[in-house]
Amino acid sequence: MTETTAAPEHDAVLWGATGYVGQILAGHLAAQHAAGTSAGRWALAGRDRDRLARVRDDAGLPADTPLLVADADDPRSVEALVRGTRLVLSVVGPYGRHGSALVAACAAHGVDYVDLSGEPRWARRMIAEHDATARSTGARLVLSAGFDSVPFELAAQVLQREAHARWGSPLPALSCRVLVEGDAGFSGGTLASLAAEVEAARADGDARGLVLPSGYAGTQGPLSAEPAHDDALGMWVAPWVLAPINVWNLHWSNALRGQAWGDLTYDEMMLAGPGPVGEATATAIAGMMAGLVDAPPRLPGEGPDAAARDAGAYTVLLTGSAPDGRRLTSVVTAQGDPGYGSTSRIVLEVARGLLVGAAEPGAGGGFWTPGALLGEWLEDRLAAHAGLTFTTQGAADRHVV
């Protein structure tokens, strides 16, 4: 007897649509729908149907947009959600608290998954528990598909591609400096997730360690908690809140690419500026970092307003070098505050990549970073539709369709 499986009802489900980031994403989906550029039929999911209906209407999505009720504390509702779709984009966080049942269900049912998790310890556990299942079902599970860590991963991807083209080999030492303009700050959900990650780090006594999923090799990159002077740039640099997440993802991306970037070291710090003012700024940032999770939090559901999201911008400056003197810099810039304005556009393009079949040839089921899965397609989409620019110093600018 042949078992027939009905086609999923939805192409994609946005879970967490009633949250701060979820509502921003619903607005983008409505704009895509109005412009006729949607990658598929989307449904909204959350804990409360009435609030989902309000999000749908406020965003301007069609009245017949499906609304699905699923609660992380009710695994059967999560399972039902997964069985009805080809892809789930989850902005239900902290992921370590609410995300595990969804990942397990997606892996088991061969459903693609995209999230904004910046919680490496949870990621490591999910990979250990579900990678083999996802490989067998074909589910592509894409973690950290926002500001952390897509611009950083793609900066490395652009740089190493150029290094291969020029010299036939990668640059083994990568040093990243990031400049964030604007003061949008964090959402309540991000603060909750950062606090959860710090708590997890304290619990396993490994606050700054680089621990990759078993089976993947990676060299520990230096992670500094102290201000320092970057002599090459002539500027002071400060510890950077996302470095522990991005360092992990960079090494994991390299592992997923079969160590194509070699035996890598990678460090990442925030640009504070030149001279005594730069030094004072770097020292102040280091002090703030120490007390970050004790800062007065925004509540879940709250975040920077639209004006603050639009006003921001960021630059990622990645320099690669080799002991033989080879040196190359790649630069990624973007408009929009990184955490929400830019992130919301990036994550939707990652989901689009899965929906339209843009994965790299041969990329099957399992856990992925966005760049390792979608390669140059993602650079092209983000340049054309999310306001990012990618350049390498000394090479022709890369403007893409």
Ligand SMILES: NC(=O)c1ccc[n+]([C@@H]2O[C@H](COP(=O)([O-])OP(=O)(O)OC[C@H]3O[C@@H](n4cnc5c(N)ncnc54)[C@H](OP(=O)(O)O)[C@@H]3O)[C@@H](O)[C@H]2O)c1
């Ligand atoms: N990587 C990046 O670049 C990046 C950027 C931005 C955000 N993020 C992450 O994205 C996540 C969401 O951020 P946010 O600011 O939107 O947070 P938020 O406003 O607190 O939203 C959290 C969402 O999770 C839902 N939720 C909570 N408990 C649930 C449960 N038991 N079952 C189902 N849903 C539940 C909430 O539903 P209710 O409305 O019913 O409470 C809400 O929709 C956070 O983990 C944050 O760290 C990452």
